[in-house]
Amino acid sequence: MIRDPASSNPLAGNPLTNLADMRRGVIDLFDPLLPYFSAGNARVRIDAAGTQFDRAAADLEGFARPLWGLAPLGAGGGDFRHWDRYAEGLANGVDPRHPEYWGTVNGRDQRMVELAALGFALALVPEKIWAPLDRRARDNLIAYLKHARAFDYSDNNWKFFRILVDIALDRLGVAFERGLTERYLNELDGFYIADGWYRDGNVRRIDHYVAFAMHFYGLIYSKLVDDARARRYRERAMLFARDFRHWFAPDGATIPFGRSLTYRFACAGFWSALAFADVEALPWGEIKGLCLRHLRWWADKPIAHRDGTLPVGYAYPNLLMSETYNSSGSPYWAFKAFLPLALPATHPFWAAEETPLEDRTATVALKHPGMVMMRSEMDVVALSCGQENQLTRCGAEKYAKFAYSARYGFSVESNERIFTGGAFDSMLAFSDDGLHYRVRETNQEAKLAGETLYARWSPYPDVTVETWLIPAPPWHVRLHWISTPRSLQTAEGGFAMARHDFDADTRASASGSAYAIGNEDFSGILDLRSTIQREGLVQPAPPNTNLIVSKTWVPQLRGTIPAGDTLLRCAVLAQRAPSAVDRAWAEPPARPELDALRALVADQGITVSAIEAPGSLP
Template sequence: MIYDPARANPLFGNPLKTRDDLAKAVIDLFEPLLPYFSEGGARVRLGATGAIFDRAAADLEGFARPLWGIVPLAAGGGHFPHWDLYRRGLANGTNPAHPEYWGDLADRNQRLVELAAVGFALTLAPEHIWEPLSDSDKKTVAAYLVTARDLEFIDNNWKFFRVLIDLGLERVGVAFDHGKNLAYLDELEAFDLGGGWYRDGPVRRVDHYIPFAMHFYGLIHTVLARGDEARKDRFRERARTFARDIRHWFGSDGAALAFGRSQTYRFAAGGFWGALAFAGVEALPWAEIKGYYMRHLRWWSVMPIADRDGVLSTGYGYPNLLMSESYNSPGSPYWALKFFLPLALPEGHPFWTAAEAPQPDFPEPVALKPAGMVAMHTPGNVVVLSSGQQHDKMRGANEKYSKFVYSTRYAFNIEADDRNFAAASLDGMLGLSDDGVHFRMRESLEEALISGDQLYSRWRPWNDVTIETWLLPANPWHIRIHRIATPRALSAIEGGFAIERADFNADRSEQGEGRAVWYGQTDVSAIIDLSPNPRTGHATSPIPNTNLIHAKTLLPQLRGEIGPGNTVLVTAAMALPNRENWAEALDNPPACPGLEELQQRFREKGVRVPAFALQL
């Protein structure tokens, strides 16, 4: 029988329409893990790949992360048949005398992350994981958790992990000093950017950690913490405001915007909608919230995201280590189970009784000012222009944070070889080379501004080369203007959207002066040069396994040479599904805008992007 990767997905075939369907999904996702539990229940090792932390911490990750789905299932009255395994594992993993001990705790250690799930379990389901333990096992577990909460957590969303550990200890009657918890909550609130957005620490970036971490844990706090009512009100109000923005990171088909790090957590991105329900925050009508929530999981249910045995793989749309982070172990993807938080709610809750509503129409571009983004809803897709953010300490950071444009339908490519300029993708990006071999692209920024629905950034690929970039929506197109000042000649490649490639070379392309188009079996992608001296169109097929959603892609590019001095490049790019009227769009590209008028607009009305404004 031919291997069908979609059928290996434990969600495959589940209609995912009802609360019962989601309860079944939790069990279906968990059961493939059972053969990989250690004899003592404390270690779950799902693969041979490594992470920056030790194997014991990775095994704890495999043990703890499924609890994010199991605990709400049980709290809402659902049946989970393996609590004895989790109780045994918890007792053994925290016992220094047991062979399966998880290891000693330390400041800023991965174990602190995973123990948050244990704290969550003690808070919401103590009758299953705590109360049946012997008195001696309770003392062992409590001592381990108390040690954890007294250590230093990284200055970002990690500080919520101490909060969650504390909630668990408080729920089961273990005494501790609450002062550190309150200090961390104050420090977390200091990351507020306004408009419902946070930073994830003292950094110049926002990403999915804002919905699936900062808001997610804050909303859990509003339900499970005692007192602290003023802070709870602030958490709820920020989430209510944020919902009106973050819905523009979701396509009408349920796909989320692939942007930033930790994409291997997959449907955790939709956990924010479930957290609103858990906290009783009707930020949008319940029917609309439920629509965003359910469509998202259905989108994932047909993707080849699991290995042959049904274990979730490291990757995004398919198994792919190229896009992973150094902190991704084989157990990391199971943070996706944070999605199932609303299973803790009774079936009569208005979230569950509401009929799903479709995504509203958004005919005009939507500015997401705190993030320095502009969203355009195109057929079957949301295109998000980005002024650029930065993360300089991870592989693929340029691609994950600094491209000019991101998309729910087409995702983005990770460069596979930074010493092969001719084979570079540079989708949604301008790449430059001074030797024809190595290349650079936008990384860190000197400035990022937003004016209405238009964006500006200034960046330096080399110390002596300055580029100013303006981004303008022109639905379904978008326009990029680059003013380049360089003391030497450079080669340039600029890419459009990467679309799926068919087998047997069944796709068709055209390329020529100032234009390249791929006519794929599912989508059409085009890039056009609006500059006075057009570059050459090039229809390329990027290195396989570089795109997050599709293993093989097609990409239109513009290629050319830039002489010393000042050069202006103007680019228009778009992609549409085949079922849409792409021919009309292709025949009517946008006109070249006036640069002087654009400069004047930003001088008068440009506002610094809040996500970028932090002084480092």
């Protein structure tokens, strides 16, 4: 018998509809870690893969991150039988004389990140991990926390990590220099844009960190601290919820976009934090539905090793999409989704019946991240411009594609020297030698005009591209005006679709079009009278490049553009409906005119907030 990899998922078979299910879920996810605790319980090491920080910090990450879910479980009266391990591990990890000592912080350090989870747990359940410590262990812990907080944290959401440690110190009655707290709170306010949106630092990217970092920590603050700033955090979260709800599909999937996606269902952390902080930003039934549907979406995916531990990856194990800061313990930031475990069964979050979103608007323009959301019964697609991250591995794919889908995800490229074999889903790639390639990495300009997105960018210093993205549900339309002093080969991709064994899917390619049809899906791209002839191709993308499925087809249009100006136009369609080939595919959208789009942007265009930051920083 062949074992289904999804059966190793600790959430498999869990209905995830109520408090008891969620309690079971967090324990089922935690228990596979038990064999990997060290003898002194201070370190958790799942495998030998390395990361950019040292092994001791990686082992601390494996130890600390589950506390984002375990601390709420303990605070809410849930049963957890291993608090003694955490108390012992905490004592040993901060003891310089113990062989499992975590190491001393001597600058910006990954330990600062993980100490936030300890601060949160110490504030929430001191009776579990503080009360059992003897005097020496308490002194070591306080000294460790106070030493770490004296260093400068990265200029982004990391500043909240000192705040969470400070909340713990305050609750434990420890004296500390409070000026550092106020300074960081003020600097965090400097990342706020408007309408509930933040930047994660002074950078041109607005991604899931807004939800599972900036708002997540701000809402925890608002629950544990009663001051004017806490009230502002709650007000901002209420505004953000109105926009962020559109990132989630009806089946619970969210738009995979940006870095750190190996944190998986941490993407539900914002909805969980609203519940934790008693903020009814949407009706409780909608908040509950957004949170629990997202967790259920993960429950049938092969996201775990056979021993039940969570590897780096997204919907399956995948190191290609990882960041340099991902260790084997990194995925356990997913436990942020379990904040509602701190709430009693009588809380309105648990008492409410799940409901779908009341606002089911088909297209929604979001000016701050530079996106137009296209919603349907089976998917949500984000047309995107204005974002960048040139310092993250595969940063162009994670931030600068034209479209991102909750159902079809996106692909990272596995080789910068295979122009002929690249996936290029939702991208336009150029090559001057048929081997290497360039895609959009950043923009010189990004605007939103109604529901039309515009960007000006350069794949090479001497080449300029202007791109317009237009929603036309269930399609979207792309127009590119390209100026180049030399001939270039081009490849433009639609959405990646699951590729089945024995190449059993239907594929069709012709001059100006290409599509693939699988058991459940259709994906196609259609040229709309470009000024050059493009040939259709159904590309078998390199394996393990897509985040959702390990093997995919990508319909593409390929052609060579001459020196001078070239106009490329196409329409892209992907649906969970093989019958789309006879329906939507047979009724393509109208061909947009360049002059009309230029006039629209000139008359109505507003600069996308994301691009108004100075540029990429670490």
